[in-house]
Amino acid sequence: MDIKSVSAAYGAMVYDSTAKSGKKAETAKPVVGSSAVVAISDESLNLKKVKDAVYSAPDIRLPIVEKIRERIANDSYPVDLKAQSALDEMLKLKIL
Numbered sequence: 733m734d735i736k737s738v739s740a741a742y743g744a745m746v747y748d749s750t751a752k753s754g755k756k757a758e759t760a761k762p763v764v765g766s767s768a769v770v771a772i773s774d775e776s777l778n779l780k781k782v783k784d785a786v787y788s789a790p791d792i793r794l795p796i797v798e799k800i801r802e803r804i805a806n807d808s809y810p811v812d813l814k815a816q817s818a819l820d821e822m823l824k825l826k827i828l
């Protein structure tokens with residue numbers, strides 16, 4: 733792959749690490765009449781579909797939250813005794 737032709741296609745400046753003057757390098761001349769073909773694997777396409785599905789899903793699943801809220805209100809949701817004792821201890825120590 734010729735980096736100079738890629739940078740020329742985007743009008744990028746070519747960086748010359750040997751230049752000592754501190755001046756910017758000249759813009760590379762565009763390559764006329766050339767084309768590039770990019771092949772994307774099936775695995776990459778599938779990963780994109782999964783990523784799109786994850787990002788389109790809601791952050792909070794409201795039906796599940798509502799069911800848990802109802803169970804808490806009806807005292808049918810199990811409360812961890814260790815969590816309660818930890819909260820009690822934090823209140824006693826005035827952490828919360």
